[in-house]
Amino acid sequence: MSIQMIAVDMDGTFLNDRKDYNRDRFRAQYAEMKRKGIRFVVASGNQYYQLRSFFPDIADEIAFVAENGAFIVDGNEEVFTGHMSDETIAKTLEILQQYPSSNVAICGKQSAYMRHDESDDYYDYAIQYYHRLKRVEDFTRIEDQLFKFALRFPLEDLDQAIVNLKRELGEEVTPVACGHGDVDIIVTGIHKAHGIKLLQHRWQIPDDMTAAFGDSGNDVEMLRHVHYSYAMEHASDIAKRAAKYRIGSNNIEAVLDTIDNLL
Known part of the structure; x- marks a missing residue:
C-alpha cells in the first residue's frame, strides 16, 4: 500500500x-x-x-x-x-418557505448569513461551524459569492424533508444530510x-x-x-x-x- x-x-x-x-x-x-x-x-x-x-x-x-x-x-x-446563480437562490428560498420547521443559513466566500429573526439558539449552534456568521435583514441583498444553503431540521422531520427537497429543488442543486439534523443544499456536482x-x-x-x-x-x-x-x-x-x-x-x-x- x-x-x-x-x-x-x-x-x-x-x-x-x-x-x-x-x-x-x-x-x-x-x-x-x-x-x-x-x-x-x-x-x-x-x-x-x-x-x-x-x-x-x-x-x-x-x-x-x-x-x-x-x-x-x-x-x-x-x-x-463554487457559485449559485441568483435564480437558483431565489427559487430555493421560495421552496424553503414551505418548511417552517427548518432553520436556514446561506454560506458564502466571505461569511455565512442568517436572518435577523432566527432564534438565538440556532445562532449559537451555527457559530460552532461558521466562525464568520452575520445576521441580515434580507437574503436577497447579500453582497458575497454564495454557494450553499445550510439547514437544520428536527430529527423526526429530516428524512421526509430530504425526500421532498430532492423532488422540489430540481437538478441544479442537491440536498445532502450532514448528520444531527443538518442538511446542506449544494450545487449539483x-x-x-x-x-x-x-x-x-x-x-x-x-x-x-x-x-x-x-x-x-x-x-x-x-x-x-x-x-x-x-x-x-x-x-x-x-x-x-x-x-x-x-x-x-x-x-x-x-x-x-x-x-x-x-x-
Missing part, C-alpha cells in the same frame, strides 16, 4: 464528540506524512475559517475542501470557489469528491493512492471515489455502503489508529 493523500471529514469522524482530537498524536503523524510526501486534506461541510482554527500550526501547509466542496484552498492558495479530484489533479495523485474517512451522507461521493475509504462504526447506512472498510468510533481515535496503519 502506497498512500499519497489522506482526506478526513471532521465532525463525527476526525473530531471526537467534544469537538477536539489528540493533537500531540496527530502532530507526530503529520510530521511523518511530511517526511513521506503525503498530502493531508480536511474535507468538511463546515466553513473554511472554522476548519483552519483546528490546525493553527499547519493551516498554511494543508488543504481544505470546505463547505462540502464549494470552497477549496491549498495552503494559502484558493483553488476553487460540487461535493467533496469534486474537491478531492481537483486536488488529485493538482498534485498528480491517482485514486488508488488516496484514502478518505467519513460518516454521513455528504461523504458518500468521496468514499465511493477513493480507493481506501473508511466509514465510522456509527456512520449512516448510506456512508457505510459507500465505504470499502469500517472502523471504530471517533471517540477512541479510530481515524488516528487507521492513519498509523496507512503510514
Whole structure:
C-alpha cells in the first residue's frame, strides 16, 4: 500500500464528540506524512475559517475542501470557489418557505448569513461551524459569492424533508444530510469528491493512492471515489455502503489508529 493523500471529514469522524482530537498524536503523524510526501486534506461541510482554527500550526501547509466542496484552498492558495446563480437562490428560498420547521443559513466566500429573526439558539449552534456568521435583514441583498444553503431540521422531520427537497429543488442543486439534523443544499456536482479530484489533479495523485474517512451522507461521493475509504462504526447506512472498510468510533481515535496503519 502506497498512500499519497489522506482526506478526513471532521465532525463525527476526525473530531471526537467534544469537538477536539489528540493533537500531540496527530502532530507526530503529520510530521511523518511530511517526511513521506503525503498530502493531508480536511474535507468538511463546515466553513473554511472554522476548519483552519483546528490546525493553527499547519493551516498554511494543508488543504481544505470546505463547505462540502464549494470552497477549496491549498495552503494559502484558493483553488476553487463554487457559485449559485441568483435564480437558483431565489427559487430555493421560495421552496424553503414551505418548511417552517427548518432553520436556514446561506454560506458564502466571505461569511455565512442568517436572518435577523432566527432564534438565538440556532445562532449559537451555527457559530460552532461558521466562525464568520452575520445576521441580515434580507437574503436577497447579500453582497458575497454564495454557494450553499445550510439547514437544520428536527430529527423526526429530516428524512421526509430530504425526500421532498430532492423532488422540489430540481437538478441544479442537491440536498445532502450532514448528520444531527443538518442538511446542506449544494450545487449539483460540487461535493467533496469534486474537491478531492481537483486536488488529485493538482498534485498528480491517482485514486488508488488516496484514502478518505467519513460518516454521513455528504461523504458518500468521496468514499465511493477513493480507493481506501473508511466509514465510522456509527456512520449512516448510506456512508457505510459507500465505504470499502469500517472502523471504530471517533471517540477512541479510530481515524488516528487507521492513519498509523496507512503510514
